[in-house]
Amino acid sequence: MSQTMSPARLFAARMQGRAQTIQIALSRRWQALSMRERKGMVLVAAVLGVAFTWSVLIDPAMRSLARAEVDIPRLQAQRAELDALVREAQTLGGRAQSALPASAQQEGLAASLAAAGLSSAVVATQDDEGRWQLAISDVPAPVLMQWLADIVEPIRLRPTALDLSRVTDAGGRPVPGRVRGTVQLADIADPEATR
Numbered sequence: 001m002s003q004t005m006s007p008a009r010l011f012a013a014r015m016q017g018r019a020q021t022i023q024i025a026l027s028r029r030w031q032a033l034s035m036r037e038r039k040g041m042v043l044v045a046a047v048l049g050v051a052f053t054w055s056v057l058i059d060p061a062m063r064s065l066a067r068a069e070v071d072i073p074r075l076q077a078q079r080a081e082l083d084a085l086v087r088e089a090q091t092l093g094g095r096a097q098s099a100l101p102a103s104a105q106q107e108g109l110a111a112s113l114a115a116a117g118l119s120s121a122v123v124a125t126q127d128d129e130g131r132w133q134l135a136i137s138d139v140p141a142p143v144l145m146q147w148l149a150d151i152v153e154p155i156r157l158r159p160t161a162l163d164l165s166r167v168t169d170a171g172g173r174p175v176p177g178r179v180r181g182t183v184q185l186a187d188i189a190d191p192e193a194t195r
Helices: 008-034 035-095 102-116 141-150
Strands: 123-124 132-138 157-168 175-188
Touching: 008 123, 035 141, 102 123, 132 141, 132 157, 141 157, 141 175
Parallel strands: none
Antiparallel strands: 123 132, 132 175, 157 175
16 A cells, blocks of 8 residues: 655655755765864854844834834824813813903903013904904014913903914014014804804
């Protein structure tokens, strides 16, 4: 009774035979090398192993860490912005019951402009729809931006339109950090204030 081997077993047997042949040939070649040549081969193999370990394991990890050092502050800033938007949305959602009287908003607006040191450079007028139009002459941009962020809670106004440009000196060159223009503010309860 003759046994026939499956093609897979036949292929595996051939590969095993070839591997043994290669192993024997390499062993003979290794034995034929002098001690100095063997040490050189071990050194080359060690250098190749270190290079492989560096290029495949260590370098990619170090690049990921370097990218993370750049990405983490950016992601934290985005998270802070998102948290601020969530707080603002919660504030707006909880406060949308009724608008403050125009006189209370006017007093609050004047007081907040004075507290920010902006009252001399800002003229505020209210239109027929209850929105405030601010004409801004020469103010520090960071102070104006902080003031706009801070007015939502106490006087229940929010910016709905900004048209600002940099202030220029007598020679027409922009003055760093100074702006002028117009800002529109609306009550936070006004659902049509986004136009």
